[in-house]
Amino acid sequence: MKVKVSVDKDLCTACALCYDEVPEVYEDSGDGIAQVKAEVGGDGAIIEGDLAQRVLEVTEECPSGALVTEVIEE
Template sequence: MKVKVSVDQDLCTACALCYDELPEVYEDRGDGIAKVKDDVGGDGAVIEGEIAERAAEISEECPSGALVTEIIEE
């Protein structure tokens, strides 16, 4: 699986779900709001494999709907 990940920071409620569950991809930008890590590629980064599957799962669990995960390839 290959996905494109980003965070709608206007919707993020700083619940910390994403960066607690998947710190390889997401981090706190400093005020609790999530962002895709720069070393992963920042917003719009394409990730693949098991980590992409986990990102897709976490995106569905996000209570505010701020995590955007676009499936590029199954």
């Protein structure tokens, strides 16, 4: 599986769920607002395999709907 990830910073409420649950992909931008780590490609990064499944799960759990995850390959 492959997914394309980004964060809508206007919707993010800084709950820390994403970077607590999937720290390989998300991080605190300094003010609690989430961002996709530059090391994985920043907004628009392509995530594969088991990590992609974890990203999908945390996207569904995000209370503000700020995580944008698009499945690009099953």
